[in-house]
Amino acid sequence: MELSPLADAFIRHFGEMGSRWGINRTVGQIYALLYISGSPLPADEIAEVLNFSRSNASMGLKELQSWRLVKLQHLPGDRREHFSTPDDVWQIVRILAEERRRREIDPTLSVLRDLLLMKPGNDDERDIQLRLQEMHDLIELLTRWSEDVQKLETQQLTQLLRLGGGIIRLLDLKNSLPLIGTKRRKPNATAGDGADED
Amino acid sequence: MELSPLADAFIRHFGEMGSRWGINRTVGQIYALLYISGSPLPADEIAEVLNFSRSNASMGLKELQSWRLVKLQHLPGDRREHFSTPDDVWQIVRILAEERRRREIDPTLSVLRDLLLMKPGNDDERDIQLRLQEMHDLIELLTRWSEDVQKLETQQLTQLLRLGGGIIRLLDLKNSLPLIGTKRRKPNATAGDGADED
DNA sequence: CACATCTTTCAGTCTTTACTGAAAAGACCA
DNA sequence: TGGTCTTTTCAGTAAAGACTGAAAGATGTG
Numbered sequence: 001m002e003l004s005p006l007a008d009a010f011i012r013h014f015g016e017m018g019s020r021w022g023i024n025r026t027v028g029q030i031y032a033l034l035y036i037s038g039s040p041l042p043a044d045e046i047a048e049v050l051n052f053s054r055s056n057a058s059m060g061l062k063e064l065q066s067w068r069l070v071k072l073q074h075l076p077g078d079r080r081e082h083f084s085t086p087d088d089v090w091q092i093v094r095i096l097a098e099e100r101r102r103r104e105i106d107p108t109l110s111v112l113r114d115l116l117l118m119k120p121g122n123d124d125e126r127d128i129q130l131r132l133q134e135m136h137d138l139i140e141l142l143t144r145w146s147e148d149v150q151k152l153e154t155q156q157l158t159q160l161l162r163l164g165g166g167i168i169r170l171l172d173l174k175n176s177l178p179l180i181g182t183k184r185r186k187p188n189a190t191a192g193d194g195a196d197e198d
Numbered sequence: 199m200e201l202s203p204l205a206d207a208f209i210r211h212f213g214e215m216g217s218r219w220g221i222n223r224t225v226g227q228i229y230a231l232l233y234i235s236g237s238p239l240p241a242d243e244i245a246e247v248l249n250f251s252r253s254n255a256s257m258g259l260k261e262l263q264s265w266r267l268v269k270l271q272h273l274p275g276d277r278r279e280h281f282s283t284p285d286d287v288w289q290i291v292r293i294l295a296e297e298r299r300r301r302e303i304d305p306t307l308s309v310l311r312d313l314l315l316m317k318p319g320n321d322d323e324r325d326i327q328l329r330l331q332e333m334h335d336l337i338e339l340l341t342r343w344s345e346d347v348q349k350l351e352t353q354q355l356t357q358l359l360r361l362g363g364g365i366i367r368l369l370d371l372k373n374s375l376p377l378i379g380t381k382r383r384k385p386n387a388t389a390g391d392g393a394d395e396d
Numbered sequence: 397c398a399c400a401t402c403t404t405t406c407a408g409t410c411t412t413t414a415c416t417g418a419a420a421a422g423a424c425c426a
Numbered sequence: 427t428g429g430t431c432t433t434t435t436c437a438g439t440a441a442a443g444a445c446t447g448a449a450a451g452a453t454g455t456g
Binding site: 004005006007009010013017020021022035036038089090093103104107108111112114115118120121122124125127128129131132134135138141142144145148149151152156158159160161162163164165166167168170171173174 | 202203204205207208211215218219220233234236287288291301302305306309310312313316318319320322323325326327329330332333336339340342343346347349350354356357358359360361362363364365366368369371372
């Protein structure tokens with residue numbers, strides 16, 4: 001099987017981007033290939049098309065499975081395992097966000113919380129804890145928000161995102177109705193910081 | 199200069215997380231150190247505290263500067279350059295988001311657009327382009343949204359994030375006012391997908 | 397169960413990236 | 427301008443990570 005120039009360019013780019021991430025080049029390529037492939041592919045075909053060893057494909061697919069980014073299925077009349085990405089692009093995004101939260105955010109919050117529970121030995125440590133608290137609150141705010149909006153229906157989420165900065169008009173509207181606005185304010189969080197990547 | 203156990207634990211963790219990213223361990227450590235340090239530090243002290251070579255510190259700081267994550271300043275009576283992180287945690291987040299957009303998202307969108315401009319040679323390529331279009335629209339939607347809300351004042355942004363999923367009540371409210379709601383809909387984008395990390 | 401097909405594992409090798417020390421370049425001052 | 431302090435560069439080396447082929451392990455099938 002040969003790749004069209006279109007497919008080839010996409011796969012190449014995805015591979016490079018992958019390596020700028022934690023993910024290695026070949027894993028990125030596998031994912032790109034599966035994404036544009038109309039049908040599930042077996043490991044040996046992936047290895048052949050992308051021009052690396054069968055065992056490398058096996059390891060890459062294992063990693064992608066651990067990220068829940070590919071799913072395995074059997075096709076009738078073929079003993080080989082076939083792999084594919086979720087059909088719905090939104091689903092991919094949701095999974096990515098969840099896994100990154102689980103692997104990167106949660107451990108970090110956990111470390112921060114542990115450090116914040118320590119009794120400061122001196123003023124220096126007290127200052128450090130203040131900084132850590134800021135970081136903690138910011139990350140938590142962003143994470144909570146992200147978890148929350150991901151529970152929305154795709155249709156609602158789309159509407160929300162399309163609104164962009166226009167959302168502020170709704171907030172202003174809300175603020176002009178003080179009886180509604182004041183009721184829901186929570187008494188936690190110092191200043192609220194936001195770490196957001198796109 | 200010695201690190202307190204608190205500082206040490208934080209720096210270590212940040213180093214590990216950094217290497218899970220594209221950023222290497224020592225760069226992560228430098229950043230963590232500057233973040234919790236109350237005052238700007240010169241390169242040689244960074245190298246000493248973190249226990250690596252002066253030249254390594256130089257390279258790490260250069261990288262952090264290219265990310266605009268540290269700024270350089272001179273202290274009176276000291277010829278050495280001193281480095282520090284922005285004071286405002288929100289500022290850090292904004293910078294991170296911008297840089298990642300510039301380095302990762304924009305090139306990807308650019309590649310996708312180029313590929314979408316190509317004339318499909320056959321049905322296969324046409325199908326691939328459909329998939330790429332989905333990805334493109336999703337990334338663009340998320341990026342636009344992110345750019346947009348980052349223009350908000352920190353105070354407004356905080357309010358928005360605190361609202362979390364509750365935002366949907368405002369959307370519902372908006373939708374119940376059809377004259378306002380229909381006016382702003384744009385006619386572009388297939389289904390809108392969102393790739394969002396936290 | 398013997399055979400065929402497919403998948404995983406892993407020791408060894410190759411490639412890439414990180415890090416260092418020494419030397420060069422730059423900045424400031426008298 | 428020469429001398430001192432500081433930063434950057436870079437060739438070489440060390441460490442980490444990616445990839446392979448061969449062998450072992452699974453999973454059927456007749």
